Amino acid sequence: MPRIAEYAVDLPSATLALADEASIEIARFDAETGARLAPFGAILLRSESTSSSRIENLTSGAKAIALAELGATDQRNAVEIVGNVHAMQTAVNLGGELDETLVLAMHSALMLDHEPDFAGRWRTQQVWIGGDNYGPHGASFIPPHRDHVPAAMADLMAFTRRDDIPILAHAALAHAQFETIHPFTDGNGRTGRALIHAMLRAKELTRNVTVPIAAGLLTDVEAYFSALDAYRAGDPARIVERMAEASFAALTNARELVAEITEIRQRWDTAIEVRPQATAWRIADLALRLPVFDTETVARELGITASNALRSLTPLVDAGVLTEFTGMRRNRMWQSREILAALDSFAARAGRRRLG
Incomplete structure (x- = not known):
């Protein structure tokens, strides 16, 4: 060797x-x-x-x-x-x-x-x-x-x-x-x-x-x-x-991903209707890097109680930023469909083989 x-x-x-x-x-x-x-x-x-x-x-x-x-x-x-x-x-x-x-x-x-x-x-x-x-x-x-x-x-x-x-x-x-x-x-x-x-x-x-x-x-x-x-x-x-x-x-692909996520976050700014200091904004930022989560994750990441996290999710769901996808009364989970779609689009672009 x-x-x-x-x-x-x-x-x-x-x-x-x-x-x-x-x-x-x-x-x-x-x-x-x-x-x-x-x-x-x-x-x-x-x-x-x-x-x-x-x-x-x-x-x-x-x-x-x-x-x-x-x-x-x-x-x-x-x-x-x-x-x-x-x-x-x-x-x-x-x-x-x-x-x-x-x-x-x-x-x-x-x-x-x-x-x-x-x-x-x-x-x-x-x-x-x-x-x-x-x-x-x-x-x-x-x-x-x-x-x-x-x-x-x-x-x-x-x-x-x-x-x-x-x-x-x-x-x-x-x-x-x-x-x-x-x-x-x-x-x-x-x-x-x-x-x-x-x-x-x-x-x-x-x-x-x-x-x-x-x-x-x-x-x-x-x-x-x-x-x-x-x-x-x-x-x-x-x-x-x-x-x-x-x-x-x-870098070309990554710049497209960054631009898409930046645009998504800017749309959220106009869709979410809460006061500037509300916890909902912190959850919105969290959803960018954790596009699927439960209330326990929000509570741990933001240092708040689970009940406070649950209340703060409501305006994000009302604005269409987040979607609850389990349909259960307990152990519920939320997702950002837009962020997940952006990540899947990045992966699809990366997976396209170059034609020789």
Whole structure:
């Protein structure tokens, strides 16, 4: 397994220029979105987690994901996507430096609820990519032996801590090396994409929000996997270029989502009829980042009583901002159909394959 901690990164000038241009756009989006309504951090992180999961063919609607965040377990895909949300949160909230402990924590957050026996542990068996489930015969790639994983990950994390490589190119190369090591039994792709965001945040290319790069990778998954294959064959430029191209596509989609949610919130301003200091306004802001909730969630998030939360929901329902969808007298839940539709539209745009 080639080591890269001291690898002399030598990329074509055109590749570096493309990555630099993408980095400038990422920083601009992060700054302009961070200055807007507070909920966009949570909205974009959840959208990135959903897109990263879709690369692994894990799909679910925004409402099912929101319900899984509240504890529903009836839809496995949604539960796994929520695990990815937790992994992304761990990545961007890193309290220490980029090291193996962080990677294990991200993987634990991802897998704990559905694969606890493997969560946060290096693999102890051989894995392979492609082929069948019975053995590596016919596999497109066979990662290194399990005994080499700890040393390979230590080398990789030393590489991530370097400060002499342009940030986006650095993150792309680290991601490709991570996928080549394949240090876990399952969850490598999602953890590896979370590592990208840990690096962008640690190196302060992003400070406020999670740019949904996986949503850009979704537009051409075959090109993404092909770029990883090229890296393993000795061509590091293609994964850097693919990451930069994905960033441009992701930013276009993310700006559309931000604009749509901003417009929705502005419509609510004219529809809701309560005094300016009313709790209903705080619930409206909460609905932007939690588009499905119950009164207990409102009470916990806003620090109010459940009865006060219930009373404050009434003007939002009257204005059509929220809809009660359980039809029950107890354990009722409310949703913002407009926000859920905006999130599903974002996912649909990300999932459209580019025509060649």
